[in-house]
Amino acid sequence: MSPRPDPDALGFVLIDVARMLRSAFERRIATAGLGLTPGEARTLVRIATLEGSRQLDIAQRMGIEPMTLSTYLDRLQSLGFIERRPDPVDRRAKLIFTTPAANELIASIRDEQIDLMQHVTSGIGTADIEVMRGQLKQLRANLVALEEDSSALALVKEAIR
Template identity: 40%
Template sequence: METLPFEIAETAHALRRAFDRRAATLGVTRAQWKVLFRVDRQPGLRQVELADILDVEPITLCRIVDRLEEAGLVERQRDPADRRAWRLEVTGQAAPLIAKLRALADDLMAEAFAGLSEPELELMRTKLTKIRNNLTANPQGRMTA
């Protein structure tokens, strides 16, 4: 049990690094593809919400979004409810890049999970979800009786 958290973290790290190498061939950094994927999945996110989801400082996210906006991949839209806030959308120009990134991700997942059956993958999903739920249900890390 002692090494299991380390193994989970190392596996996640290996997946990120493998995807980073592949995404770099398209000229995209990890920070950029994370923003593109999330905004594509959740259009209209406020920048502050996205920074929280990605666990980065708002100023860091602002710089990433600046670069993506300059490249024509993301656009900021004023939040009608709060003039100080920006909502993010991917542009039509981003669609081909996102499709290529998704194809890279699909290929990587097929490679990474080769030899695992669908029931094994579903069991893994279930167990990982249970771990995440345990942690979010007890965010202060207090021991329960």
């Protein structure tokens, strides 16, 4: 067995595909004439899927810094596509919602995503795509559990100190 890592190992392939898919999406959005940057488009789509979530939760789900998200939110709000509402549970936090003005833009972004994914998945059958989706969702769930376990372990270690 070679001591060198296998570039086709599942982890490497997943990372490569995710990076390449994100780049392809960003190129499409940049050239689609939507009037948004790719980061703003990703943010708007994420808000639409996490309607009413806190800013911090959205940033974590996107894997970006809260300040980066705040910049995207400021722009999307100035364009009338999102609104920030106070969190009734935590006065310091804001809940983020899309506005009706964003619906057409979200649909256009979604059209770009669908078209891109049709190209990316060409040659793969519908049933295989569904199996892959299920398996990737399981990987995601496993990683969430691992993150939660790591967070719990860190809290225990901190409490012991």
